Amino acid sequence: MKRRDFMGLTGLAAGGLLLPSVPGLGGILVDPEQLLEVMDPALKKRLADAALNAAKGAGASYADVRVGRYLNQYVFTREKQVQNITSTESLGAGVRALVNGAWGFASTNTVTEAGIAAAARSAVAIAKANQKVQKQPVQLAPQRGYGEVSWKTPIEKNAFEVPVKEKVELLLAANAKALENGANYINSALFQVNEQKYFASTDGSYIDQDVHRIWPTFTVTAIDKATGKFRSREAMSAAMGLGYEYLTPRASDKMAGPAGTTVVGYKQRYDMLEDAAQAAKHAKEKLTAKSVVPGKYDLVLDPAHLGLTIHESVGHPTELDRVLGYEANFAGTSFATLEWKAKNIPYGSKLVNIVADKLQPGSLGAVGYDDEGVKTKEWDLITEGKLVNYQKIRDQAAVVGQQESDGCCYADAWSSVQFQRMPNVSLRPGTTKLSVDEMISKVDKGIYISGAGSYSIDQQRYNFQFGGQVFYAIEKGKITGMIEDVAYQANTQEFWNSCAGSCDQSDYRLMGTFFDGKGQPSQISAVSHGSSTTRFNGVNVINTARKIG
Incomplete structure (x- = not known):
């Protein structure tokens, strides 16, 4: 999805309700508490081995499997109202198989050894079918296996552990700052993502990763009621690979703009309230700018x-x-x-x-x-x-x-x-x-x-x-x-x-x-x-x- 489409989505009153139709934002609705659950690494390894063994048994020269649990939470507000709070989970596995230089891929949400093994055999069957139209065989660059390893985004505070009430209060406080400083409208949103991904391959890797991302954003609009003219300004925040600490501002992360402006930038921390107030002033200033x-x-x-x-x-x-x-x-x-x-x-x-x-x-x-x-x-x-x-x-x-x-x-x-x-x-x-x-x-x-x-x-x-x-x-x-x-x-x-x-x-x-x-x-x-x-x-x-x- 293009950025302009996304910003249009978050500007709609029904934005949160449209989530299931937006690529990458779907999944099954769950209670926020379920976002804190984790899968047993030993179980993920058994599932992965079932896929790899099935693929090799069906004739694959190489295979890999990804057991993925994708967690998302989105909070939407507008002015003094909460529009929507959505927590989703998507769990399943995808298997890729190489047979005589041709790829095959299959996936399943039946997360059992039998279900994933069946997907692996399907991937092999698809690879064999693809051989008929394959013009040149796939050449894989060599890759050594790493054994059992893990990696996690180095966060200080898991955003999913923060109560939803606290997140809502932050967004509404930002909205209030914008309204206090001359904005007529503001919608704001907080996006939180956690990808729990387990990768295994016939090269000998079993890689467990826990990836966290966060994005606070808003759009502020000011109107000249006499002329009907309006101007907007979006948040100067950055989507980041951080935890909720990104929304805990530190003086050292504030970057002043050049002399003669009121632009402020941020490094590893972001002050949403200050940015919302500044955005309202900018939107008003745009109304009379040359x-x-x-x-x-x-x-x-x-x-x-x-x-x-x-x-x-x-x-x-x-x-x-x-x-x-x-x-x-x-x-x-x-x-x-x-x-x-x-x-x-x-x-x-x-x-x-x-x-x-x-x-x-x-x-x-x-x-x-x-x-x-x-x-x-x-x-x-x-x-x-x-x-x-x-x-x-x-x-x-x-x-x-x-x-x-x-x-x-x-x-x-x-x-x-x-x-x-x-x-x-x-x-x-x-x-x-x-x-x-x-x-x-x-x-x-x-x-x-x-x-x-x-x-x-x-x-x-x-x-x-x-x-x-x-x-x-x-x-x-x-x-x-x-x-x-x-x-x-x-x-x-x-x-x-x-x-x-x-x-x-x-x-x-x-x-x-x-x-x-x-x-x-x-x-x-x-x-x-x-x-x-x-x-x-x-x-x-x-x-x-x-x-x-």
Whole structure:
């Protein structure tokens, strides 16, 4: 599901009631107390062995099984009302089998040794049927088994242990702050996810993982009753791979925006009340802000904004399955083909260094092992402006002459087959000490942008347009006031080649999404993107205001 669709959903009064029809948000309704239950690891191992033995007995040369328990809780409020509280559980197993170079996959919610063994035999039968249409045999990169290992998101406070009453009170308090500061409407939501995943394979791995994620968000709207004009601002929070401690603000995690603005950012903790109050003020200020004059500007992009641009213009084009055309029927292809890479064409300026990783603490993509049992890592995608690598999994490595997976194979549910998904993709911060104010002081004519807004990008991830949440004019090195109706247009190469530098590590922050959509049938995944505030010179800015009549 696209981010814009999701934000529209949370803005609806019936948003919570629509959950069962939203990809990745389904499951069986359960009492909140059931979210604290855990499966016996010994039972999961017996179930896994039943699947692996059945697959090998039916003729598989390789097999893996994922026993998954996916827990979700969503709290929705609007102004002074609680709209919905939903707790769901989804439990089942998916088995993948390789037979004579062809894949087969089957899943079941009959979580017994007999039920999972039956699914394994079905996966083998499907693999044998697929041989008839298989053009080239699958080549799996070698992968050693790890035996019995475990990994858990390093959280301080399990969000599912926090009483629902406390969560509701937090959201309603944020709503009250927005209303007190001039908002006419606010809807808010808190999303909590726990993936309990057990992976086993004929390579000899038995991997137990406990993954936690959280996302507080809201949309604030202010109205000019005299004119009927209205403006909104969304939360500046980031979806994070953390526990409920993310909602316990610390002074050290508060990041002040540049002088002349009221923008505040956050690192590993988030003050929802402060952000809601600030959002109301921003929405009101937007009502009287000057409309941007189109033209070329130097852009100073905050991490809360730049993350989405990284996602669309770097994250997706460097997915190897997209590069190879596997996603062409649904999600598109990539301009950054193998032939394009071989020409050594600059992806960006020499200041652009972009890394992929599945390790970064607090990120949405942080796990110990992927859904093929590959230990996760960090690797470079772009070094000094040159594309040096892609994102790939076990059955793709041989295509580009490499010997190992990057550990970025993922399925959004036990009933979904795992495939290549985007890891965290981040822009490395600058190596020279540089604050946001110092960066702005060197801009003669520019715009500071924070927060992710609407966007559009073509099927090859080349030509694009991005908006934001708040915009401030920069003149002769100073912020001169809020402006409106801003969007910038470029192609990926022009944009990243216009990169003139980033602030240092002290300004580095994450943003992310729970809902990166891809595949047929479509799956979602959670991914983060890190950066420091970054400058791009001479970017084309348009005015998005539309006159009717």
